[in-house]
Amino acid sequence: MKKDQEKELDIDQDLTGSETDHTLINQQEVKPKWYKRIRKGILTKTSEKKETPEGLWSKCPECNYICTSTELKENVYVCPKCNYHHRIGSSEYFDLLFDNKEYGELFDNIISKDFLKFTDLKPYQQRLDEIYAKSHLKDSMRVAVGKINGEEMVIACMDFEFIGGSLGSVMGEKFSRAVDFCIEYKLPYLVISKSGGARMMESAFSLMQLAKTSGKLSQLSDAKLPYISLLTDPTFGGISASFGMLGDLNIAEPGALIGFAGPRVIKETIKKDLPEGFQRSEFLLEHGFLDFIVDRKELKSKMSQLIVLFKN
Numbered sequence: 001m002k003k004d005q006e007k008e009l010d011i012d013q014d015l016t017g018s019e020t021d022h023t024l025i026n027q028q029e030v031k032p033k034w035y036k037r038i039r040k041g042i043l044t045k046t047s048e049k050k051e052t053p054e055g056l057w058s059k060c061p062e063c064n065y066i067c068t069s070t071e072l073k074e075n076v077y078v079c080p081k082c083n084y085h086h087r088i089g090s091s092e093y094f095d096l097l098f099d100n101k102e103y104g105e106l107f108d109n110i111i112s113k114d115f116l117k118f119t120d121l122k123p124y125q126q127r128l129d130e131i132y133a134k135s136h137l138k139d140s141m142r143v144a145v146g147k148i149n150g151e152e153m154v155i156a157c158m159d160f161e162f163i164g165g166s167l168g169s170v171m172g173e174k175f176s177r178a179v180d181f182c183i184e185y186k187l188p189y190l191v192i193s194k195s196g197g198a199r200m201m202e203s204a205f206s207l208m209q210l211a212k213t214s215g216k217l218s219q220l221s222d223a224k225l226p227y228i229s230l231l232t233d234p235t236f237g238g239i240s241a242s243f244g245m246l247g248d249l250n251i252a253e254p255g256a257l258i259g260f261a262g263p264r265v266i267k268e269t270i271k272k273d274l275p276e277g278f279q280r281s282e283f284l285l286e287h288g289f290l291d292f293i294v295d296r297k298e299l300k301s302k303m304s305q306l307i308v309l310f311k312n
């Protein structure tokens, strides 16, 4: 046995080139030093780390399926495996819906103002300035006019990226001007909602938008022009309490979370477990809140089909 150990040690010596204290052999456990740990833990400075470029891969939050961002984009941001609809912004919806991605943006010169000098975690104005600096967005809604399979339409689409797609005075104003535009040119109106609700930094100014937008929709209705409300994940608060549910057709994307207060708040209030799929678009369809659910891949064809039907 002793002989074997010595032999093993000889190999070690050859590899590491280090002298071994033979007097310790019998007292200590002999470990082969094939892999010698010089330092404990692998420490790489952040600046030296080689990172995968951000946004190259995408992981589905529903089924954990991993695919390249290009693959996901080609599949209109819908998971190829489980049909989960990823959240997208106005640019993606406009590109998806308008023919040849051609459209004219309307009222993009309106920007938010801090009327109330409101401060929560930071001043409202600072919050706005930070978003202007890091994104191309000017507010939580963009309005555009263009053709969908040859049929002209005005689309107002929210961007969740901009303070949670919250409804402030800018969104209210853009929404209203879009209605005026529809009336002037006799065009149908589609609103794509994705919002947490009213913008608390604008307080009462935000709440006034509920009445303003709802009132405007009655003018559109008087002009006998169709208004379609598409609800996407998530649509909450003031949006679902006003124009989100006032469409001639209220439709939604599959699996979208739609409601007034969130499930957690409701659960805490009523102290009861909520049914499965509560506040999901499928649940709302079953309970008569929605007219139908539309898959994103069929959105464009469905929209042009609807415009033709409304025209006749």
Ligand SMILES: [Zn+2]
Pocket: 060, 061, 062, 063, 064, 065, 079, 080, 081, 082, 083, 084
């Ligand atoms: Zn998936």
